[in-house]
Amino acid sequence: MAEDKTFVDKISEVLAKCEGLTLKDLLFSQGTTYPVTVCSAAMFQALEDLEARRGDIVLVSYPKCGVNWLIKILSDLIFTAIQSKPVSTELPFIECGDPGKYQVKMKQIPSPRILATHLNYDCLPKSIFKNKAKILVLFRNPKDTAVSFLYFHNNVPGIPRYSSWDEFFSELMNGKVSWGSCFDHAVTWNKHIEDENTMIVIHEDLKENLTASVKQIAEFFGFSPTAEQIQSIADRATYQAVKDKAQEIHGAVGSFLFHKGKFVCVVEDWKNLFTEAQNQEMDAKFKVCLEGTLSVLQGIEERLE
Template identity: 85%
Template sequence: MFFLIYSFDFIYGCLHGGPRSFWTQDLLFFYRGTPYPVTVCSVETFQALENLEARRDDVLLVSYPKCGVNWLIQILSDLIFTTTQSKPVSTELPFIECGDPGKYQRMNQIPSPRILATHLSYDCLPKSIFKNKTKILVLFRNPKDTAVSFFHFHNSAPGVPSYSSWDEFFSEFMNGKVVWGSYFDHAVTWNKHIEDENIMTIIYEDLKENLTASVKQIAEFFGFSLTAEQIQSIADRATFQEVKDKAQETHGAVGSILFRKGVVGDWKNLFTDAQNQEMDAKFKVCLEGTKLGAKLKYDVYCKT
């Protein structure tokens, strides 16, 4: 099969571009109140982002960090290859907010369908995405596993702040002081648009529980015409373990960082009773009773 290859050597270079002894303020900058890593983002790139000319047939994937978007990129690349028999290779980073300001002009040369990804909230996306009615697939993961996965990412990638302990990271995560900001702010914003035209929300745990049904749902959303046999074949190739096993081939040196465990319930190894209560209360305030909150099945995945 074919896996989509982006310039992950660039990511590797950025992640290993500076010593861990950098202070946090040297690794982050703030844009419109949200912290971002200086290794892959810049104010100039954000200012130029509005120049991205989205297409109606772009495949736009949205997620908060560590919710599984790199896994989803692999699934979509196989869907596109199976449908078109063309390899959607790009030298540009799929994350639209990452890279240099000139990338948006270069992206005009990439043939359709392009796979684009982002960790940004709805209000930060370029206006052309909505003007051209680009379809948006929004991926969420339960907040406890997201936090634990993000903690391990921060302590594995030298280009972002590391933390001396899980307790220290948890406090920063709950206060939205980690890169790309608050999980809950991100979720609240996207929940407002969960029923918008051209937006579909999918849950990481659903991918894990029934990948075949999820692949079929994604294919139908983006208008890919595939047989049941093709759907099953893609699902067989795209399990998290299969993608993880090929991570070095597809993503180079950062493969083991991007694809760590991928399990559901890893939060139970780190969360204290007090932290469980704090996040339960935060979820109740922000998402309980919402459509996204129902999709996340918090009582199933985040209660002991």
């Protein structure tokens, strides 16, 4: 039997699939648009076979909101708690990869498993809710998200490029980018912020006080690290610490998780690209989408100015 390919090998395969694709060829529709290089109709059908466990750690975010950062933090918390690293050769997002992985490979991963996803609430496997797995949802200022998304698209070798910021902004606002509309994603999850077993984290708050955030996340998932261990985990999750490990962990895309010499958590970089008209358009869209809902996103709304 052939050995499993490493995670880095799989990232290289994904990038190879991108070669020669146009932006139009990159995306397919499953109600929402997804990249053909990592998602497929067969994958979404197979996703229903995922049998979630009560001890699973579910991490949710729209692309480029910092979920890889949270994966690093949670992996460190797990290792600190049980002295075992959550090792998997699979792509880290449940909607990505080989449709057959739910039949055998995912079942072989010991608990606690980290299940990351960019999916909207209604697209998650029902077993996650049935078995009451805990869900951590990460939100980020959509303007910074947009800039980080474009930077990643236009700088990773092989991935189809957008011709301009204006082209990307238009496609983003119309939900025609990978994983669809960031507003639809926010709306579906914002409706469930008070659900049992759900915790909301705002990216900017995580950056502003990493140590306190690590403590809150640990408590939510039932870990009990000491104050010294929490500080140590936070120290290992700083920009420089994560940067040093980026290419080792993420392969060819590792260095592109950094924008202008900073980790993906760079804040207010959007001011360098948004026109005043685009700024107003996104403000208006954000407020309309969240109008009338119980919103934990007020902290983000304050940062839209």
